[in-house]
Amino acid sequence: MTEAADRLVDYLNASPSPFHACETSAKLLDDNGFARLQEYAEWPTEPGRYYLVRGGTLIAWSTEHSDGPATGFRIVGAHTDSPNLRIKPRPDHDSLAWQLLGVEPYGGLIVNSWLDRDLGLSGRVALRDGSGIREELVRVDDPLLRVSRLAIHLDRSMNDGEQINRQFQLEPHWGLDGSAPAFADFLADTLGVTAEDVLGWDVMAHDLQPATRFGHRGELVAGARQDNLATSCAGTYALIEAVDKAPAAPTTQLLVLFDHEEIGSTTDRGAASSLLPTVLERITTSLGGSRDELHRALARTVIASGDMAHATHPNYVDRHEPRHLIAMNGGPVLKINVNGRYATDAPGAAAFRLAGQQAGVPVQDFVTRSDLPCGSTVGPITSALSGATTVDFGAPTLSMHSIRELTGSEDQRMYAAILAAFLSPA
Known part of the structure; x- marks a missing residue:
């Protein structure tokens, strides 16, 4: 609990803007053998660990465990921007x-x-x-x-x-x-x-108030921009851990941290842009693949799209769905909405639950009260653009979109563990 929570505190304090968040993740990737690529340059054809940055968006991937261009992708998504x-x-x-x-x-x-x-x-x-x-x-x-x-x-x-x-x-x-x-x-x-x-x-x-451990036992993390730098942090560490493990089936492991989720994603580097589809195509062609092999790879792809989830507020219990209460430090949260505000369906939920079992991490289920509107995130967008099975998930949070938000320290450990398992399924 202590290590993962402290990692998040350090990540938040190093990342006051989306641009700084990308550089914080980039430094971690640099230190773990990833090479930075430029979009305008020709990309290497040999398997390896790579990443690129476009403004406040970062995409990192490893083809070390790929078995050709039609292998398929395991993708973890998040976003770097927060209200300000x-x-x-x-x-x-x-x-x-x-x-x-x-x-x-x-x-x-x-x-x-x-x-x-x-x-x-x-x-x-x-x-x-x-x-x-x-x-x-x-x-x-x-x-x-x-x-x-x-x-x-x-x-x-x-x-x-x-x-x-x-x-x-x-x-x-x-x-x-x-x-x-x-x-x-x-x-x-x-x-x-x-x-x-x-x-x-x-x-x-x-x-300017730094993020910090909070509570009598340091069981919480208080700080700005946890929506959604908590997922960006966990995703970065999960990718680094996952590329050192060979998954049961060949796959290309990828992390995408989008900018502009909070304003609708329809920008040059948002989830609705051509950036992720272009990168997936270029990865496929760098492995010697054709467009047909790209579509075969997408048919084998599963995306876990992470954004924060509403923990059940002890002072406003009536604002939550009574049979889907979310506990802080209770584990990652599957986010489900039958009207497509979240992309989670049965196969995607199953893939996420299997990752939880592999990591020894419990999984909670969130739905919005039926008489309240449901928010959305990048999951439905990336699912629509790629055609890939997609699941939306998050970590329990209070005071979401406040200048200072609250999450659970133990949730940070479980968050990174389930994402590493998702990226390298047993």
């Missing part, structure tokens, strides 16, 4: 003596959880590089931003349900009496370039 506040292109403006930054909410954040927090900045910046462009990651962990809530004395109805206007009341304080620079100047100074070299940014605010 993104800095607008022209963010600088004043109100009274205050300097404020314009922000746009990204994804379905719980707005009130971002109030009265010390916030830093992270993301990537596009810079002029001669006649071309280069990208650099930026991370500033100084407490530079804060969104201050109104005092209760000025709104006595606040505790009846506070409503925050996202255009006017969610803008963070950036400076007082002219103390702060223009945002582009700040980025330029941080990166050691001129403001004219700053051509664009994908920069966001992040919570």
Whole structure:
């Protein structure tokens, strides 16, 4: 329990943005014999361990246990993005003596959880590089931003349900009496370039309170971005473990960490893009396969798509399906919805349960109450694009989409163990 939970804490603290999450996973892969490939380059034809990064998306795979191009894939999926506040292109403006930054909410954040927090900045910046462009990651962990809530004395109805206007009341304080620079100047100074070299940014605010073990026995993990970096972390370690084990049947083991799940996935690097299908095709052709062999491989493929699952909240038990209660530290969760909001079907669930038996890990079952709407994730998208058997799963979570979420320490060990077994079935 301790090792897996501490690994997650370290991963969360190293990954304030999707771009940093990819680099955190990339370093782990580098240290375990994976070679980074560029999309524009010709890929090697010999079996090996490889990965690529496109923005906030990472795909890693091993063909060491493949038996030709039609072998089939075992795929674990997750996503790297979380709800946050993104800095607008022209963010600088004043109100009274205050300097404020314009922000746009990204994804379905719980707005009130971002109030009265010390916030830093992270993301990537596009810079002029001669006649071309280069990208650099930026991370500033100084407490530079804060969104201050109104005092209760000025709104006595606040505790009846506070409503925050996202255009006017969610803008963070950036400076007082002219103390702060223009945002582009700040980025330029941080990166050691001129403001004219700053051509664009994908920069966001992040919570400065570190992730940590929580509880009398450290039985919980509290921290930002666990939806869905907990799955990204577990998936990365599971792939590293799995490639060192020969599965019972030949397979190509693959991990995909998508960006942009929280905003619908329809981007150049989201689950609805051509990226994963293209990579699967290129892996097949690098092994000497034809398009027919690609489709034969897909017919043998099983995808486990991971996102976090709602643990049953002890203060709101009535918001959960009464015969499908989810316990924290009770094991990974199969997510099922007959209307296709999750991709899980009987064969996919069976493959996941077998992995649980192989790993000695219990599996829980989640369905949404029949009179409440059900969320969705990347599983149905990847299933539709690939035609592969797909199962949606998650780890029990409280305060999902808050700036600070809660998961179980023991669940982290079980999470990685079941994914390693799924990638290398006995």
